[in-house]
Amino acid sequence: MFLERFAVFTLLVRAKLLEFYRYLFRETESQMGQIFFTCCFFFLTGLIWYVWIISYPLWLKIGFTAVYLVSALFCISAMYFILKRKRIRISSNTMEVYTLNDPGAEKFQHFNLTSIALTQVQASAIFNEFSGKYLHGKHQSFQSLILLKPVSNRNRLVWKDLSPKRPKQVNRQTLLEFLSHLISGFENLDNHQMIQLADHYFILKNSVGTTQTLSTKNVSNWRTNKAPYLDEISRLIKKHL
Numbered sequence: 001m002f003l004e005r006f007a008v009f010t011l012l013v014r015a016k017l018l019e020f021y022r023y024l025f026r027e028t029e030s031q032m033g034q035i036f037f038t039c040c041f042f043f044l045t046g047l048i049w050y051v052w053i054i055s056y057p058l059w060l061k062i063g064f065t066a067v068y069l070v071s072a073l074f075c076i077s078a079m080y081f082i083l084k085r086k087r088i089r090i091s092s093n094t095m096e097v098y099t100l101n102d103p104g105a106e107k108f109q110h111f112n113l114t115s116i117a118l119t120q121v122q123a124s125a126i127f128n129e130f131s132g133k134y135l136h137g138k139h140q141s142f143q144s145l146i147l148l149k150p151v152s153n154r155n156r157l158v159w160k161d162l163s164p165k166r167p168k169q170v171n172r173q174t175l176l177e178f179l180s181h182l183i184s185g186f187e188n189l190d191n192h193q194m195i196q197l198a199d200h201y202f203i204l205k206n207s208v209g210t211t212q213t214l215s216t217k218n219v220s221n222w223r224t225n226k227a228p229y230l231d232e233i234s235r236l237i238k239k240h241l
Contacts, residue, residue, distance in 0.1 A: 169212065
């Protein structure tokens with residue numbers, strides 16, 4: 001019983017750490033990540049100064065110094081990564097932020113995907129049809145999706161369609177159905193590739209603004225799902241083709 005509870009506790013801690021890591025990674029293009037690591041660095045610096053001026057045992061001071069050096073190196077590396085990762089490009093009098101090495105740009109080239117042929121009128125009609133109830137974001141980000149071009153984390157579309165059975169949960173099934181109609185070859189991807197592509201273009205948020213994630217179980221359920229709300233996604237898209 002004790003080992004079982006310890007294993008569950010370990011899994012919960014691991015899930016929270018992964019969620020925190022993903023949050024920091026998403027924030028590396030904003031000021032939040034930079035502020036966080038800067039504050040950590042100054043906090044650790046102040047702490048080690050306090051440890052050395054107080055009469056603690058020498059072994060404790062040396063041990064904490066080793067921990068400080070490793071942690072400070074991590075914070076400095078993270079701040080350097082954040083600053084280097086930002087680049088501003090001016091295009092068509094519009095300022096956009098792109099990453100120097102977008103994590104999805106090269107990988108999607110090996111997925112054997114092709115975007116469906118849409119005119120500007122069709123693309124705008126589909127975007128307007130789904131904006132509001134299902135998603136919100138910039139039309140330019142939607143254009144990047146249908147052309148399979150990379151987007152920055154801060155410019156991702158927000159999928160906010162709620163599950164009919166669990167109103168506090170984002171409907172992952174409709175998002176996957178939406179992508180399957182816009183991207184040829186999407187259904188041939190494995191579960192992890194689908195998640196990677198969806199995470200690159202979308203962020204999932206429920207009605208109270210809580211960010212949620214897409215799991216392999218969600219994808220497996222979608223492959224066998226015959227719910228009417230998926231037919232509605234298909235109908236809305238085909239209406240503008």
